[in-house]
Amino acid sequence: MPSADTLLKPREAAAELGLSYPTIKQWILSGKLSSVKTPGGHHLIPRSALAPLLKATPKPRETRERFRQVSGRNQLIGKIVEVKISGLLAKVVLSIGDQRITSIITADAAREMQLRKGQTAAALMKSTEVMITRV
Structure with a gap:
């Protein structure tokens, strides 16, 4: 199980939230989603910052x-x-x-x-x- 402190690239965070990469970038730049900047200027998102944004995933059913x-x-x-x-x-x-x-x-x-x-x-x-x- 991944740690809550794991740092994710914006594309990885987008995939976990089911959002597009541009949306994640907008949220970072607007301050809606907290991130950590690397020395090279790239953003990394703590997994714990995604918790409030995650939707409950429905349990799959094998019926029609x-x-x-x-x-x-x-x-x-x-x-x-x-x-x-x-x-x-x-x-x-x-x-x-x-x-x-x-x-x-x-x-x-x-x-x-x-x-x-x-x-x-x-x-x-x-x-x-x-x-x-x-x-």
């Missing part, structure tokens, strides 16, 4: 009950095996049985949902066409 608010019914539930954020996009790979589904979503959405390897998630498909190929 929580998705009933969405009209789409084509949902496959699995485990996240990879989350790779690069620039504006994020690659999320779900393992469902012995198959994998890859989705490309915005990096902001991945951060907002606080997607992490090992979590339970659902792939929701919405399409006007479904193609079948013989294997």
